[in-house]
Amino acid sequence: MQTNEQLITLCQDLIKHPSLSGFEKEAASFIQKTMQSLAYDEVSIDAYGSVVGSIFGSREGPAVLMDGHIDTVGVENPNLWNHDPFAGRLTEGRIYGRGSSDMKGALSAMMLAASEFKKKTGGKFRGSLHVSATVCEECFEGISSRLVTKFVKPDVVIVGEASSLAIKRGQRGRAEVVLQTFGKSCHSSNPDEGVNAVTAMLTLLPEILALKAPHHPVLGEGILVLTDIVSSPYPALSVVPESCKVTFDRRLLVGETEKSILAPIQQILDKHPDIRATVSVAEGSLTCYTGKSITAKRFFPAWLLDEDHPLVQAAKAALPSSPLSHYSFCTNASHFCAEAGIPTIGYGPSEESLAHTVDEYISTAQLSLALDGYLALLGHLLV
Known part of the structure; x- marks a missing residue:
């Protein structure tokens, strides 16, 4: 042939x-x-x-x-x-x-x-x-x-x-960044008795999305893009959500670390002590066809x-x-x-x-x- x-x-x-x-x-x-x-x-x-x-x-x-x-x-x-x-x-x-x-x-x-x-x-x-x-x-x-x-x-x-x-x-590179807000669930007919985690997320998001993307002369911008948002419980039938999770796709530039990309978001969270929130790099796992599992943070430099x-x-x-x-x-x-x-x-x-x-x-x-x-x-x- x-x-x-x-x-x-x-x-x-x-x-x-x-x-x-x-x-x-x-x-x-x-x-x-x-x-x-x-x-x-x-x-x-x-x-x-x-x-x-x-x-x-x-x-x-x-x-x-x-x-x-x-x-x-x-x-x-x-x-x-x-x-x-x-x-x-x-x-x-x-x-x-x-x-x-x-x-x-x-x-x-x-x-x-x-x-x-x-x-x-x-x-x-x-x-x-x-x-x-x-x-x-x-x-x-x-x-x-x-x-x-x-x-x-x-x-x-x-x-x-x-x-x-x-x-x-x-x-x-890329990283999956997870931001989560926490509230207190209650019946939606009496919302003042709870804390709405989605409302808290909506307070934080405009500031986070306004962060200036870092730039590299060859690789370009280290963009941050919101790719997913989920509230819990879902579907929330007459219930104020107790948590809300957002995932961002962050494109990484040379020299950036997990700590360096999370720091600007953490600074925004620190400005809102009344909001319970965490930010981290996502972790995932997958079972290979051999039966061995891969578990790792989704941070790829x-x-x-x-x-x-x-x-x-x-x-x-x-x-x-x-x-x-x-x-x-x-x-x-x-x-x-x-x-x-x-x-x-x-x-x-x-x-x-x-x-x-x-x-x-x-x-x-x-x-x-x-x-x-x-x-x-x-x-x-x-x-």
């Missing part, structure tokens, strides 16, 4: 294995078998269920990791799709399906690139090459990647999230490499026509680069705007160019 045909078929087959976060088992098993058939030297599945395929060179050198996540968001209403979201249909140069752009296309190109690199070099290259197919990224960016880092100990990471084939040298960083310069040399840019969304590099301090770039096929959309697709032209790009990067980093 020709390489491009093999790449298209692999992407289609991955799409045909649905893999919601926590339910990636069948897709992971398919990836494991595919890596073995592609003559990887070693293939393993870790405690969270991520698959890591490794190819070892003949000389000392760096460990290069290419990372793509297996899991996808769901399909809320299949009837809105013009193409079956799990058929991987190819038409007019596009492969349609959930995860095609985010990010089974890139993962397919990475898996095949590693195998092709081994063939082209005859295994005579420096260091080692690894491809990680990670789980649960859509819920916890970078948390499952911690086990990959412990296993591979990479010196360099390439994250394959959609970049329109630009070189991404950073990203904003930002990262940025300088333009003159050796990895960025190597990427520019390998991909001279690719512009430098940064992601607007969060990726596993929140762990690799921001948390673990491993030099990381992003490079992948397709557009950021296609992720999580109805009739998500990836163009076969971008897919083929990404394969070539990964091979060029490996050539500069390992030969």
Whole structure:
């Protein structure tokens, strides 16, 4: 089978294995078998269920990791799709399906690139090459990647999230911030006998939403967006609510910490001692398909490499026509680069705007160019 045909078929087959976060088992098993058939030297599945395929060179050198996540968001209403979201249909140069752009296309190109690199070099290259197919990224960016880092100990990471084939040298992070007010429930016919937690929230919200967003010259604004508001009890039938919870999406800039992003909100709460309220970073948990649980705060830091960083310069040399840019969304590099301090770039096929959309697709032209790009990067980093 020709390489491009093999790449298209692999992407289609991955799409045909649905893999919601926590339910990636069948897709992971398919990836494991595919890596073995592609003559990887070693293939393993870790405690969270991520698959890591490794190819070892003949000389000392760096460990290069290419990372793509297996899991996808769901399909809320299949009837809105013009193409079956799990058929991987190819038409007019596009492969349609959930995860095609985010990010089974890139993962397919990475898996095949590693195998092709081994063939082209005859295994005579420096260091080692690894491809990680990670789980649960859509819920916890970078948390499952911690086990990959412990296993591979990479010196360099390439994250394959959609970049329109630009070189991404950073990203904003994200945090879920939870604000909760507390009152006293009573019958709504006698509201003066209680304390309305929603009214208290409405007092605080205008001040919080008026906070000036911090700014970074490259990454932009550290925005704070209200994404959810819930009162309790709900529905409140003739009852004054005793609590109210608001969730904010806070986009993080380099250097920001949990303490630094909560401090401005806490200062507003301190100005209203008559209101009982708390603010914190949300925590979440998810059971992986292996049975092991992930529990973590929803705080995923930002990262940025300088333009003159050796990895960025190597990427520019390998991909001279690719512009430098940064992601607007969060990726596993929140762990690799921001948390673990491993030099990381992003490079992948397709557009950021296609992720999580109805009739998500990836163009076969971008897919083929990404394969070539990964091979060029490996050539500069390992030969």
